[in-house]
Amino acid sequence: MNRIIKFIVLDILKNKIVLVYTIILSILSWSVFSLEDNSTKGLLTLLNVILLTVPLVSVVFSTIYIYNSSEFIELLLSQPIKRSKIWWSLFFGLTLSLLLSFFIGTGIPILFYAPSDVGIMMLLVGFFITTVFVSIAFLSSILTRDKAKGIGIAIMLWLFFALLFDGLILFLLFQLSEYPIEKMMVGVTAFNPIDLARILILLHLDVSAMMGYTGAIFKDFFGTSFGIFVAFFILFLWVIIPFWISLLKFNRKDL
């Protein structure tokens, strides 16, 4: 592990917010599993909680942290350190610490109560969602110098992916209900990492039977190992692309 990442991780772990985040996640997870009598129901409840809180905390905390690191970045830039290395270290530092707190808060209870395929997949999905939203935070904080604007963009993006996107999809579904758009819907989900994550888990929880015809089409695609592979690949792209754009911008930025 390089030395800059070490400094960043130590600095974040000293931060009380990450500690509180870990504790809240762990209270949620342990209580959900001990309230429900079977672990599948527990996972389902937990899924909804995770898909709302994890992206929000990841994106907002990371954006604020990046803005607050501007002095740190400036200090390092006058030293013989490659620009992209500073940005990468910041990304790894943030991702590692948030992944760690997700693992401690949610991962351990999942492994304890539901050490099944779905449990493991849920853990993976949680890791991916965390990383995707850290990556989105990097993009939103490089877009503007204004901290308030940057955090605003981050929250808007979260709101869009967590709530608005589903509304739009529902609207589309109703408007175009006369047409056979079920197959297209599979493609549309690729544009929202949260939906992608949700569908991946739901289809492995055997509740997809309640989702009607669209559910069957989804099951046909995401139920296969090829579908799972594609879904994770798309999540991976969601990590790479926003960060890559921000890296290009950071390399040309004047400080």
Added chain:
Amino acid sequence: MIEINNISKSFGKLKVLNNVNLSCKKGECIALIGPNGCGKTTLIKSILGMVIPTEGTIKFKEEYISKNYEYRQHIGYMPQIGRYPDNMTIGQILEMIKEIRRSDVQLDEDLLHQFKLKDLFNKRMSTLSGGTTQKVSATLAFLFNPDVLILDEPTAGLDPLASEILKEKIISEKQKGKLILITSHLLSELDDLITQIIFMQEGVVQFHKTIEDLKSSTGEEKISKAIANILKGRNNE
């Protein structure tokens, strides 16, 4: 040592640097002067790679600096306003930079001792006064014994005692044959330090002269008067 070729930089519509050409060699002590907002800091930051010029190239020790970063180990930079992570202490900042660079050069801790920073090691950066922050910046700039020192308004905000210490230090480094680049508004302070003057105005280098040249061409003994003389001459034209 530093070759600047046709550098231009615009921030939006504002042209901050306009076709700047400069060449600085070893052993020189150069004052970069000019009114506020004439592009001094932008020029310095371009040399450090913190600002990326719109046009032109910069060479450091015969190598282009774009896409390069290792050359910065030969530069000690003291910013005009040092900004440091708020929640770190002076000690932690110094330790961190030392650890990240992990360089094997003999550390130069003269300023650390003379400014008595050791007593303040546990103070957080956010609680420091402007002057103390400047002391930390100066210490960091000289710490790794760099070949080139770039000091942006080094004495602004320092008390007379500290600024005298810093001046002594600059003179002793100059005698070791290092290249020193200073920006300052206090011309009287520079009298016994510098060998050359670069005067900038609105992003353009007006002249780059040695002190002897300047003094003989204007017939003045003091740098400040010589500069004033030149400016008056220009205004009359």
